[in-house]
Amino acid sequence: xxxxxxxxxxxxxxxxxxxxxxxxxxxxxxxxxxxxxxxxxxxxxxxxxxxxxxxxxxxxxxxxxxxxxxxxxxxxxxxxxxxxxxxxxxxxxxxxxxxxxxxxxxxxxxxxxxxxxxxxxxxxxxxxxxxxxxxxxxxxxxxxxxxxxxxxxxxxxxxxxxxxxxxxxxxxxxxxxxxxxxxxxxxxxxxxxxxxxxxxxxxxxxxxxxxxxxxxxxxxxxxxxxxxxxxxxxxxxxxxxxxxxxxxxxxxxxxxxxxxxxxxxxxxxxxxxxxxxxxxxxxxx
Amino acid sequence: xxxxxxxxxxxxxxxxxxxxxxxxxxxxxxxxxxxxxxxxxxxxxxxxxxxxxxxxxxxxxxxxxxxxxxxxxxxxxxxxxx
Numbered sequence: 001x002x003x004x005x006x007x008x009x010x011x012x013x014x015x016x017x018x019x020x021x022x023x024x025x026x027x028x029x030x031x032x033x034x035x036x037x038x039x040x041x042x043x044x045x046x047x048x049x050x051x052x053x054x055x056x057x058x059x060x061x062x063x064x065x066x067x068x069x070x071x072x073x074x075x076x077x078x079x080x081x082x083x084x085x086x087x088x089x090x091x092x093x094x095x096x097x098x099x100x101x102x103x104x105x106x107x108x109x110x111x112x113x114x115x116x117x118x119x120x121x122x123x124x125x126x127x128x129x130x131x132x133x134x135x136x137x138x139x140x141x142x143x144x145x146x147x148x149x150x151x152x153x154x155x156x157x158x159x160x161x162x163x164x165x166x167x168x169x170x171x172x173x174x175x176x177x178x179x180x181x182x183x184x185x186x187x188x189x190x191x192x193x194x195x196x197x198x199x200x201x202x203x204x205x206x207x208x209x210x211x212x213x214x215x216x217x218x219x220x221x222x223x224x225x226x227x228x229x230x231x232x233x234x235x236x237x238x239x240x241x242x243x244x245x246x247x248x249x250x251x252x253x254x255x256x257x258x259x260x261x262x263x264x265x266x267x268x269x270x271x272x273x274x275x276x277x278x279x280x281x282x283x284x285x
Numbered sequence: 286x287x288x289x290x291x292x293x294x295x296x297x298x299x300x301x302x303x304x305x306x307x308x309x310x311x312x313x314x315x316x317x318x319x320x321x322x323x324x325x326x327x328x329x330x331x332x333x334x335x336x337x338x339x340x341x342x343x344x345x346x347x348x349x350x351x352x353x354x355x356x357x358x359x360x361x362x363x364x365x366x367x
Contacts (some may be wrong), residue, residue: 283336
Protein backbone atom coordinates (compact mmCIF):
# COMPACT_ATOMS: atom_id res chain seq x y z
CA UNK A 1 0.00 0.00 0.00
CA UNK A 2 1.29 3.46 -0.86
CA UNK A 3 1.78 6.14 1.76
CA UNK A 4 2.49 9.82 1.26
CA UNK A 5 5.11 11.37 3.53
CA UNK A 6 4.56 14.94 2.42
CA UNK A 7 1.24 16.52 1.56
CA UNK A 8 2.90 18.54 -1.24
CA UNK A 9 1.35 18.07 -4.67
CA UNK A 10 3.43 15.69 -6.81
CA UNK A 11 4.72 17.14 -10.08
CA UNK A 12 2.50 16.60 -13.11
CA UNK A 13 3.74 13.94 -15.51
CA UNK A 14 5.65 15.24 -18.53
CA UNK A 15 3.15 13.74 -20.95
CA UNK A 16 0.39 15.80 -19.33
CA UNK A 17 2.41 19.03 -19.79
CA UNK A 18 3.12 18.04 -23.38
CA UNK A 19 -0.58 17.42 -24.03
CA UNK A 20 -1.36 20.86 -22.57
CA UNK A 21 1.21 22.48 -24.83
CA UNK A 22 -0.11 20.80 -27.98
CA UNK A 23 -3.72 21.60 -27.01
CA UNK A 24 -2.76 25.23 -26.41
CA UNK A 25 -1.14 25.38 -29.85
CA UNK A 26 -4.24 23.81 -31.42
CA UNK A 27 -6.67 26.17 -29.67
CA UNK A 28 -4.48 29.20 -30.45
CA UNK A 29 -4.37 28.15 -34.09
CA UNK A 30 -8.20 27.96 -34.05
CA UNK A 31 -8.49 31.46 -32.62
CA UNK A 32 -5.91 32.75 -35.08
CA UNK A 33 -7.79 31.17 -37.96
CA UNK A 34 -11.06 32.87 -36.89
CA UNK A 35 -9.34 36.25 -36.45
CA UNK A 36 -7.81 35.81 -39.90
CA UNK A 37 -11.27 35.14 -41.37
CA UNK A 38 -12.70 38.19 -39.63
CA UNK A 39 -9.87 40.38 -40.90
CA UNK A 40 -10.26 39.06 -44.44
CA UNK A 41 -14.03 39.70 -44.27
CA UNK A 42 -14.84 36.04 -45.14
CA UNK A 43 -18.19 34.49 -44.19
CA UNK A 44 -18.25 32.05 -41.29
CA UNK A 45 -19.56 28.55 -42.05
CA UNK A 46 -20.91 25.80 -39.80
CA UNK A 47 -17.48 24.18 -39.53
CA UNK A 48 -16.00 27.45 -38.30
CA UNK A 49 -18.53 27.45 -35.43
CA UNK A 50 -17.17 24.03 -34.48
CA UNK A 51 -13.60 25.40 -34.49
CA UNK A 52 -14.66 28.31 -32.22
CA UNK A 53 -16.47 25.98 -29.80
CA UNK A 54 -13.59 23.51 -29.74
CA UNK A 55 -11.02 26.30 -29.15
CA UNK A 56 -13.16 27.80 -26.36
CA UNK A 57 -13.57 24.38 -24.73
CA UNK A 58 -9.82 23.71 -24.89
CA UNK A 59 -8.96 27.15 -23.45
CA UNK A 60 -11.47 26.68 -20.60
CA UNK A 61 -10.12 23.22 -19.78
CA UNK A 62 -6.50 24.42 -19.85
CA UNK A 63 -7.24 27.56 -17.83
CA UNK A 64 -9.02 25.44 -15.19
CA UNK A 65 -6.15 22.94 -15.03
CA UNK A 66 -3.51 25.67 -14.93
CA UNK A 67 -5.30 27.64 -12.19
CA UNK A 68 -5.55 24.48 -10.11
CA UNK A 69 -1.88 23.68 -10.66
CA UNK A 70 -0.42 27.16 -10.00
CA UNK A 71 1.00 27.54 -6.51
CA UNK A 72 -0.79 30.28 -4.53
CA UNK A 73 2.46 32.16 -3.88
CA UNK A 74 3.17 33.18 -7.47
CA UNK A 75 -0.22 32.64 -9.09
CA UNK A 76 -0.36 36.17 -10.53
CA UNK A 77 3.01 35.75 -12.21
CA UNK A 78 2.01 32.35 -13.63
CA UNK A 79 -1.35 33.66 -14.91
CA UNK A 80 0.44 36.57 -16.66
CA UNK A 81 2.92 34.14 -18.18
CA UNK A 82 0.09 31.88 -19.38
CA UNK A 83 -1.86 34.84 -20.84
CA UNK A 84 1.21 36.14 -22.71
CA UNK A 85 1.99 32.67 -24.06
CA UNK A 86 -1.62 32.27 -25.22
CA UNK A 87 -1.58 35.68 -26.92
CA UNK A 88 1.70 34.94 -28.67
CA UNK A 89 0.33 31.52 -29.66
CA UNK A 90 -2.82 33.08 -31.15
CA UNK A 91 -0.82 35.60 -33.20
CA UNK A 92 1.52 32.89 -34.48
CA UNK A 93 -1.45 30.58 -35.12
CA UNK A 94 -3.14 33.26 -37.20
CA UNK A 95 -0.01 34.13 -39.16
CA UNK A 96 0.88 30.46 -39.64
CA UNK A 97 -2.59 29.41 -40.84
CA UNK A 98 -2.84 32.40 -43.20
CA UNK A 99 0.64 31.74 -44.63
CA UNK A 100 -0.04 28.02 -45.15
CA UNK A 101 -3.36 28.67 -46.92
CA UNK A 102 -1.87 31.47 -49.02
CA UNK A 103 1.21 29.50 -50.05
CA UNK A 104 -0.13 25.98 -50.24
CA UNK A 105 -3.89 26.24 -50.73
CA UNK A 106 -3.73 24.79 -54.27
CA UNK A 107 -1.21 22.13 -53.24
CA UNK A 108 -3.56 21.03 -50.43
CA UNK A 109 -6.46 20.70 -52.86
CA UNK A 110 -4.34 18.70 -55.32
CA UNK A 111 -3.10 16.38 -52.59
CA UNK A 112 -6.61 15.82 -51.25
CA UNK A 113 -7.83 15.03 -54.79
CA UNK A 114 -4.98 12.54 -55.33
CA UNK A 115 -5.52 11.06 -51.84
CA UNK A 116 -1.92 11.86 -50.81
CA UNK A 117 -2.83 11.84 -47.14
CA UNK A 118 0.69 11.18 -45.87
CA UNK A 119 1.90 14.23 -47.81
CA UNK A 120 -0.85 16.30 -46.20
CA UNK A 121 0.09 14.95 -42.77
CA UNK A 122 3.76 15.80 -43.52
CA UNK A 123 2.88 19.39 -44.38
CA UNK A 124 0.83 19.77 -41.20
CA UNK A 125 3.67 18.30 -39.12
CA UNK A 126 6.15 20.57 -40.92
CA UNK A 127 3.90 23.51 -40.05
CA UNK A 128 3.88 22.38 -36.41
CA UNK A 129 7.70 22.21 -36.36
CA UNK A 130 7.96 25.66 -37.95
CA UNK A 131 5.39 27.10 -35.52
CA UNK A 132 7.24 25.69 -32.51
CA UNK A 133 10.47 27.15 -33.93
CA UNK A 134 8.83 30.58 -34.29
CA UNK A 135 7.37 30.36 -30.77
CA UNK A 136 10.86 29.54 -29.40
CA UNK A 137 12.39 32.48 -31.26
CA UNK A 138 9.69 34.89 -30.09
CA UNK A 139 9.75 33.70 -26.49
CA UNK A 140 13.52 34.06 -26.37
CA UNK A 141 13.01 37.81 -26.88
CA UNK A 142 11.37 38.05 -23.45
CA UNK A 143 13.59 37.71 -20.40
CA UNK A 144 10.77 36.31 -18.24
CA UNK A 145 10.01 33.54 -20.72
CA UNK A 146 13.42 32.05 -21.36
CA UNK A 147 13.97 29.94 -18.26
CA UNK A 148 12.32 28.34 -15.30
CA UNK A 149 12.98 30.73 -12.45
CA UNK A 150 13.11 29.18 -9.01
CA UNK A 151 11.14 31.41 -6.64
CA UNK A 152 12.10 35.03 -7.05
CA UNK A 153 15.66 34.39 -8.13
CA UNK A 154 16.52 36.93 -10.84
CA UNK A 155 17.92 35.83 -14.16
CA UNK A 156 21.47 37.09 -14.71
CA UNK A 157 22.40 38.72 -18.02
CA UNK A 158 24.85 35.93 -18.81
CA UNK A 159 22.24 33.29 -18.19
CA UNK A 160 19.69 35.16 -20.26
CA UNK A 161 22.14 35.41 -23.13
CA UNK A 162 23.04 31.72 -22.82
CA UNK A 163 19.42 30.57 -22.77
CA UNK A 164 18.51 32.81 -25.69
CA UNK A 165 21.33 31.23 -27.69
CA UNK A 166 20.06 27.77 -26.75
CA UNK A 167 16.56 28.73 -27.90
CA UNK A 168 17.94 30.18 -31.12
CA UNK A 169 19.83 27.02 -32.15
CA UNK A 170 16.99 24.76 -31.02
CA UNK A 171 14.56 26.87 -33.09
CA UNK A 172 16.85 26.69 -36.14
CA UNK A 173 17.06 22.91 -35.73
CA UNK A 174 13.27 22.62 -35.60
CA UNK A 175 12.96 24.91 -38.60
CA UNK A 176 15.28 22.59 -40.52
CA UNK A 177 13.12 19.58 -39.51
CA UNK A 178 10.07 21.49 -40.78
CA UNK A 179 11.84 22.19 -44.08
CA UNK A 180 12.87 18.54 -44.48
CA UNK A 181 9.25 17.42 -44.11
CA UNK A 182 7.78 20.27 -46.15
CA UNK A 183 10.21 19.89 -49.08
CA UNK A 184 9.71 16.13 -49.25
CA UNK A 185 5.92 16.44 -49.12
CA UNK A 186 5.65 19.19 -51.71
CA UNK A 187 8.25 18.04 -54.25
CA UNK A 188 7.75 14.34 -53.64
CA UNK A 189 4.12 14.21 -54.73
CA UNK A 190 4.70 14.21 -58.48
CA UNK A 191 8.27 13.14 -59.13
CA UNK A 192 8.33 12.44 -62.88
CA UNK A 193 12.13 12.07 -62.87
CA UNK A 194 15.12 13.05 -60.76
CA UNK A 195 14.50 16.46 -59.16
CA UNK A 196 17.99 17.76 -58.39
CA UNK A 197 16.75 21.05 -56.96
CA UNK A 198 14.52 19.26 -54.41
CA UNK A 199 17.33 16.84 -53.53
CA UNK A 200 19.85 19.66 -53.05
CA UNK A 201 17.41 21.63 -50.87
CA UNK A 202 16.63 18.55 -48.80
CA UNK A 203 20.34 17.76 -48.33
CA UNK A 204 20.98 21.38 -47.25
CA UNK A 205 18.15 21.17 -44.69
CA UNK A 206 19.51 17.86 -43.34
CA UNK A 207 23.03 19.34 -43.13
CA UNK A 208 21.59 22.41 -41.37
CA UNK A 209 19.75 20.25 -38.86
CA UNK A 210 22.84 18.18 -38.08
CA UNK A 211 24.90 21.36 -37.67
CA UNK A 212 22.38 22.78 -35.18
CA UNK A 213 22.30 19.50 -33.23
CA UNK A 214 26.12 19.38 -33.18
CA UNK A 215 26.41 22.97 -31.98
CA UNK A 216 23.84 22.33 -29.23
CA UNK A 217 25.65 19.13 -28.19
CA UNK A 218 29.03 20.88 -27.97
CA UNK A 219 27.80 24.09 -26.39
CA UNK A 220 25.48 22.87 -23.64
CA UNK A 221 26.07 20.83 -20.55
CA UNK A 222 25.31 17.32 -19.36
CA UNK A 223 21.57 17.88 -18.82
CA UNK A 224 21.07 18.73 -22.49
CA UNK A 225 23.21 15.75 -23.52
CA UNK A 226 21.24 13.43 -21.23
CA UNK A 227 17.97 14.66 -22.77
CA UNK A 228 19.35 14.15 -26.30
CA UNK A 229 20.73 10.68 -25.50
CA UNK A 230 17.49 9.50 -23.90
CA UNK A 231 15.29 10.97 -26.65
CA UNK A 232 17.46 9.35 -29.35
CA UNK A 233 17.42 5.98 -27.58
CA UNK A 234 13.64 5.98 -27.06
CA UNK A 235 13.00 7.14 -30.64
CA UNK A 236 15.33 4.45 -31.99
CA UNK A 237 13.59 1.66 -30.06
CA UNK A 238 10.15 2.86 -31.22
CA UNK A 239 11.23 3.07 -34.87
CA UNK A 240 12.90 -0.34 -34.54
CA UNK A 241 9.65 -1.88 -33.26
CA UNK A 242 7.76 -0.27 -36.14
CA UNK A 243 10.20 -1.65 -38.74
CA UNK A 244 10.21 -5.13 -37.19
CA UNK A 245 6.39 -5.23 -37.23
CA UNK A 246 6.32 -3.97 -40.84
CA UNK A 247 8.98 -6.52 -41.95
CA UNK A 248 7.13 -9.32 -40.19
CA UNK A 249 3.81 -8.40 -41.76
CA UNK A 250 5.35 -8.15 -45.22
CA UNK A 251 7.35 -11.41 -44.94
CA UNK A 252 4.33 -13.31 -43.64
CA UNK A 253 2.28 -12.34 -46.66
CA UNK A 254 0.16 -9.51 -45.32
CA UNK A 255 1.61 -7.17 -47.99
CA UNK A 256 1.57 -3.92 -46.03
CA UNK A 257 2.39 -1.03 -48.33
CA UNK A 258 4.68 1.44 -46.61
CA UNK A 259 4.88 4.78 -48.33
CA UNK A 260 8.29 6.57 -47.93
CA UNK A 261 6.32 9.66 -46.91
CA UNK A 262 4.60 7.61 -44.18
CA UNK A 263 8.02 6.54 -42.86
CA UNK A 264 9.16 10.17 -42.65
CA UNK A 265 5.96 11.38 -40.98
CA UNK A 266 5.91 8.56 -38.40
CA UNK A 267 9.63 8.95 -37.61
CA UNK A 268 9.40 12.73 -37.23
CA UNK A 269 6.27 12.45 -35.06
CA UNK A 270 8.02 9.93 -32.82
CA UNK A 271 11.07 12.20 -32.64
CA UNK A 272 9.04 15.33 -31.81
CA UNK A 273 6.86 13.69 -29.15
CA UNK A 274 9.80 11.83 -27.57
CA UNK A 275 12.06 14.89 -27.44
CA UNK A 276 9.37 17.10 -25.90
CA UNK A 277 8.39 14.42 -23.36
CA UNK A 278 11.98 13.67 -22.32
CA UNK A 279 12.78 17.40 -22.07
CA UNK A 280 9.78 18.02 -19.81
CA UNK A 281 10.59 14.98 -17.67
CA UNK A 282 14.04 16.45 -17.05
CA UNK A 283 12.64 19.84 -16.17
CA UNK A 284 13.77 21.49 -19.40
CA UNK A 285 11.00 23.69 -20.70
CA UNK B 286 5.76 1.47 -0.92
CA UNK B 287 6.64 4.82 0.63
CA UNK B 288 6.92 7.85 -1.60
CA UNK B 289 8.60 11.17 -0.92
CA UNK B 290 7.28 14.64 -1.78
CA UNK B 291 8.44 14.46 -5.38
CA UNK B 292 6.60 11.20 -5.90
CA UNK B 293 9.73 9.11 -6.31
CA UNK B 294 9.69 5.74 -4.66
CA UNK B 295 12.25 4.98 -2.00
CA UNK B 296 14.40 2.01 -2.82
CA UNK B 297 13.47 2.18 -6.50
CA UNK B 298 16.91 3.44 -7.53
CA UNK B 299 15.99 7.13 -7.52
CA UNK B 300 18.27 9.25 -5.36
CA UNK B 301 17.23 11.94 -2.95
CA UNK B 302 19.57 14.86 -2.54
CA UNK B 303 20.45 17.69 -0.16
CA UNK B 304 21.76 20.02 -2.82
CA UNK B 305 19.19 22.75 -2.20
CA UNK B 306 19.81 22.60 1.55
CA UNK B 307 23.59 22.90 1.07
CA UNK B 308 23.21 25.70 -1.48
CA UNK B 309 20.90 27.66 0.80
CA UNK B 310 23.35 27.19 3.70
CA UNK B 311 26.10 28.68 1.50
CA UNK B 312 23.71 31.53 0.57
CA UNK B 313 24.17 30.94 -3.15
CA UNK B 314 21.55 31.28 -5.83
CA UNK B 315 21.10 28.47 -8.34
CA UNK B 316 22.84 30.69 -10.89
CA UNK B 317 25.87 31.21 -8.64
CA UNK B 318 26.16 27.50 -7.90
CA UNK B 319 25.83 26.69 -11.60
CA UNK B 320 28.64 29.12 -12.38
CA UNK B 321 30.92 27.58 -9.74
CA UNK B 322 30.25 24.08 -11.03
CA UNK B 323 30.48 25.00 -14.71
CA UNK B 324 26.98 23.83 -15.65
CA UNK B 325 23.70 25.54 -16.53
CA UNK B 326 21.23 26.74 -13.89
CA UNK B 327 18.65 24.42 -15.44
CA UNK B 328 20.90 21.49 -14.54
CA UNK B 329 21.05 22.65 -10.91
CA UNK B 330 17.28 23.15 -10.90
CA UNK B 331 16.71 19.69 -12.41
CA UNK B 332 18.96 18.05 -9.79
CA UNK B 333 17.32 19.90 -6.89
CA UNK B 334 13.85 18.94 -8.07
CA UNK B 335 14.83 15.26 -8.49
CA UNK B 336 14.34 15.35 -12.24
CA UNK B 337 17.93 14.54 -13.07
CA UNK B 338 20.68 12.56 -11.34
CA UNK B 339 24.02 14.25 -12.13
CA UNK B 340 26.98 12.49 -13.68
CA UNK B 341 29.70 11.15 -11.37
CA UNK B 342 32.17 13.97 -12.26
CA UNK B 343 29.54 16.61 -11.43
CA UNK B 344 28.60 14.86 -8.18
CA UNK B 345 32.30 14.81 -7.22
CA UNK B 346 32.64 18.51 -8.05
CA UNK B 347 29.63 19.23 -5.79
CA UNK B 348 31.23 17.20 -3.04
CA UNK B 349 34.51 19.17 -3.31
CA UNK B 350 32.73 22.51 -3.49
CA UNK B 351 30.63 21.95 -0.37
CA UNK B 352 33.28 19.91 1.45
CA UNK B 353 30.76 17.15 2.07
CA UNK B 354 31.09 13.47 0.99
CA UNK B 355 29.03 12.50 -2.05
CA UNK B 356 26.92 10.06 -0.05
CA UNK B 357 25.87 12.90 2.22
CA UNK B 358 24.68 14.97 -0.73
CA UNK B 359 22.95 12.14 -2.56
CA UNK B 360 21.06 9.70 -0.41
CA UNK B 361 20.39 6.23 -1.70
CA UNK B 362 17.90 4.09 0.21
CA UNK B 363 19.06 0.89 -1.40
CA UNK B 364 20.38 -1.78 0.94
CA UNK B 365 21.76 -5.22 0.06
CA UNK B 366 19.46 -8.14 0.82
CA UNK B 367 20.81 -10.14 3.73
